[in-house]
Amino acid sequence: MDYxxxxxxxxxxxxxxxxxxGLASDGGLYVPARWPRFTPDEIAALADLSxxxxxxxxxxxxxxxxxxxxxxxxLCAQAYGSFSHAAVTPLVRLDAQHWLLELFHxxxxxFKDVALQLLxxxxxxxxxxxxxxxxxxxxxxxxTGSAAIAAVKGRAKIDIFMLHPEGRVSDVQxxxxxxxxxxxxxxxxxxxxxxxxxxxxxxxxxxxELRSAYNLGAVNSINWAxxxxxxxxxxxAAVRLGAPARAVAFSVPxxxxxxxxxxxxAAQMGLPIRRLIVATNVNDILHRALSTGDYSQGIVTPTQxxxxxxxxxxxxxxxxxxxxxxxxxxxxxxMAAFETRTAMQLSTAQRAGADKLFSSAxxxxxxxxxxxxxxxDHTGNIIDPHTAIGLAAARRTSDLDGPIITxxxxxxxxxxxxxxxxxxxxxxxxxxxxxxxALPERYDTRPATHDAIKAYIHAHGTRIG
Ligand SMILES: *Cc1c(COP(=O)(O)O)cnc(C)c1O
Numbered sequence: 001m002d003y004x005x006x007x008x009x010x011x012x013x014x015x016x017x018x019x020x021x022g023l024a025s026d027g028g029l030y031v032p033a034r035w036p037r038f039t040p041d042e043i044a045a046l047a048d049l050s051x052x053x054x055x056x057x058x059x060x061x062x063x064x065x066x067x068x069x070x071x072x073x074x075l076c077a078q079a080y081g082s083f084s085h086a087a088v089t090p091l092v093r094l095d096a097q098h099w100l101l102e103l104f105h106x107x108x109x110x111f112k113d114v115a116l117q118l119l120x121x122x123x124x125x126x127x128x129x130x131x132x133x134x135x136x137x138x139x140x141x142x143x144t145g146s147a148a149i150a151a152v153k154g155r156a157k158i159d160i161f162m163l164h165p166e167g168r169v170s171d172v173q174x175x176x177x178x179x180x181x182x183x184x185x186x187x188x189x190x191x192x193x194x195x196x197x198x199x200x201x202x203x204x205x206x207x208x209e210l211r212s213a214y215n216l217g218a219v220n221s222i223n224w225a226x227x228x229x230x231x232x233x234x235x236x237a238a239v240r241l242g243a244p245a246r247a248v249a250f251s252v253p254x255x256x257x258x259x260x261x262x263x264x265x266a267a268q269m270g271l272p273i274r275r276l277i278v279a280t281n282v283n284d285i286l287h288r289a290l291s292t293g294d295y296s297q298g299i300v301t302p303t304q305x306x307x308x309x310x311x312x313x314x315x316x317x318x319x320x321x322x323x324x325x326x327x328x329x330x331x332x333x334x335m336a337a338f339e340t341r342t343a344m345q346l347s348t349a350q351r352a353g354a355d356k357l358f359s360s361a362x363x364x365x366x367x368x369x370x371x372x373x374x375x376x377d378h379t380g381n382i383i384d385p386h387t388a389i390g391l392a393a394a395r396r397t398s399d400l401d402g403p404i405i406t407x408x409x410x411x412x413x414x415x416x417x418x419x420x421x422x423x424x425x426x427x428x429x430x431x432x433x434x435x436x437x438a439l440p441e442r443y444d445t446r447p448a449t450h451d452a453i454k455a456y457i458h459a460h461g462t463r464i465g
Pocket of ligand 1: 110221255258409
């Protein structure tokens with residue numbers, strides 16, 4: 001499979017190169033040159049397969065000849081062997097129409113593990129093939145850092161430097177990162193905010209000397225391999241509820257548009273999806289874009305669903321490209337306008353293309369709490385604030401027949417205060433995380449400056465050139 005950039009000016013790459021590259025050299029995002037298609041018979045045949053076998057079938061066309069089927073199977077088995085539920089992503093019935101797809105049974109209790117556990121193995125394999133070393137640098141406000149660290153800890157030819165704002169992540173989130181003992185994991189608490197951390201990471205990537213000396217890499221959701229891994233659970237869930245004979249809908253708690261774009265990919269591959277509901281919190285740039293065509297950045301309001309507190313959704317560019325006749329020059333112009341004015345309008349073709357599959361809802365804090373209470377009181381399920389936003393959007397969508405599956409993106413024990421405030425119950429951390437508060441922590445604190453972090457990487461990193 002060949003991958004092309006949404007901005008039309010970067011070289012075409014294969015799956016191995018696209019996995020290691022992250023962002024395209026023209027500033028765009030990589031997408032497959034064409035969508036692979038499954039016939040209804042091929043989709044029906046998935047219904048009897050385990051999660052790992054489903055992953056092998058769904059991922060094979062994206063991987064192309066970058067891996068043998070046996071190698072892909074080994075990597076999937078290793079990635080999903082770390083999940084605590086036999087089904088990997090189990091479906092839970094709430095009522096006659098509503099279901100949850102629990103994506104939080106991985107090592108760090110959020111859906112990001114589904115993609116990152118596989119990405120860690122892909123990195124290791126491809127770095128061995130190229131005989132080179134990768135230095136991952138990232139900034140985290142909580143969930144991404146722990147999932148990325150869990151994915152690459154102890155792996156050969158990889159170092160990870162993860163910056164978090166000192167004192168501004170929860171104790172559980174910090175300990176999930178700082179209690180990992182592997183020598184290739186470097187946690188840095190910076191004396192500043194998440195925005196400072198992100199600014200420093202951008203500056204490090206812009207530093208050409210550092211970038212090539214350490215082969216800097218990223219693990220954020222612009223990485224195509226992460227999206228591909230997320231396509232799998234749309235198939236896995238839909239065939240269990242009757243696809244391809246019956247179409248299903250999904251409601252997706254959305255921030256960077258990565259998870260819900262994976263649903264769009266599944267639909268392009270032939271999975272009958274009736275609707276994809278984009279659920280946002282009050283940081284509603286995507287709801288405004290999909291309902292009025294106005295993609296304009298607002299001010300980020302902190303909420304109880306922090307992983308959705310985003311006002312620029314990087315992966316939206318992939319949708320705009322695909323529903324806008326795959327016109328790289330037009331995307332270049334549109335994104336340049338957005339970068340200078342922090343606002344742009346969707347074209348008529350883009351709006352019409354998006355309307356075919358997507359609808360959206362903006363869920364305020366009251367509706368989020370109401371959904372948490374409804375799930376608890378009427379179905380006995382405790383759900384986290386992100387999942388509640390998805391469920392509220394699903395329950396508000398009254399014009400759909402057939403099952404609606406809400407993606408449950410985080411374990412409720414990751415957000416115990418919000419759960420306790422809404423439902424008066426205290427979700428316990430799963431036993432496998434039980435010793436988190438007994439383990440020693442390991443991290444260094446540094447000023448929030450580019451120079452301080454660069455010096456830290458020089459002192460602790462692995463130079464390749
Ligand atoms: C990252 C995250 C989201 C948002 O997913 P996107 O792919 O960025 O849209 C939703 N819920 C949780 C718990 C997350 O960690």
